[in-house]
Amino acid sequence: MDWDDLRIFLAVARAESLSGAGRGLKLDAATVGRRIARLEETLGAKLFVKSPQGYALSEAGDRLLPHAERAEQAFAGAEEELSGIAGQLSGQLRIGAPDGCANYLLPQVCARISDANPGLEIQVVALPRVFNLSKREADMAIAVSRPTAGRLTVQKLTDYHLSLAAHRDYLSKSPSIGTKADLRAHRMIGYIPDMIFDKELDYFAETEAEVVGLASNSASVQMHMIQAGAGIGIVHDFAIPFAPGVVRVLADEVRLERSFWLIRHADDRRSERLTRFAEALGQGLRDEVVRLEREAAQSGLAPP
Incomplete structure (x- = not known):
């Protein structure tokens, strides 16, 4: 058994298909299949169970997986040791x-x-x-x-903040906003409810808005909608400096804190x-959040 065989085994285990593994390895699916068959013959054990859903690890494959991952780490460590230039990452x-x-x-x-x-x-x-x-x-x-x-290993990177925001052009032609209750008279922009993949993205419980009139599963698309003057939404404070004309609304009443991990x-x-x-x-992320949130605070607020 050599590392190249284990590398192919890991690719199939992760992609759960020969074609998916082949794309990552830059090999055709038939070649991947032959290499897996050769490895199974060498070990005298079936490593995968084929089904309509793809290739799932067999009991023997499950036992081999942690050893293959350790070999992957060993080779990566050797590469790090030999390819580093004066302490630089490569x-x-x-x-x-x-x-x-x-x-x-x-x-x-x-x-x-x-x-x-x-x-x-x-x-x-x-x-x-x-x-x-x-x-x-x-x-x-x-x-x-x-x-x-x-x-997994998990490390907290930084806290960040989100605020209600709108473009000045939208605010200039829309009913004034003095309280959260006033948001009911405005078109709200947010996430598609059934595509919110994390509870931390469900922002509208923090407002008294009733309906999201424009929605996207992308935070950046929502910001583009806001910048186009389409309505009001909750945005990352660190994104506001990238959207000229967008200002915070009801900043004293609606300001959310979240974290990146x-x-x-x-x-x-x-x-x-x-x-x-x-x-x-x-x-780098901590420094950038501080810098951009400071810029957002200096960019001003919508008039009440």
């Missing part, structure tokens, strides 16, 4: 993040990390859902709530490379 790292963080925070933070580590390739995957680190969809993920299950696979805690990157990412 190679490819993928971060999963909710789209608000991915759109308004990570571009600046990752740019600074890249400047300090020219050999590092950072990939940001922005999806409005929770990432599956066990399937290695990402090396680490940022979430808006702390997970309570799975073989960094999630890593438990086996990755031994990786110095991932730990160093996580430290740089965390510090």
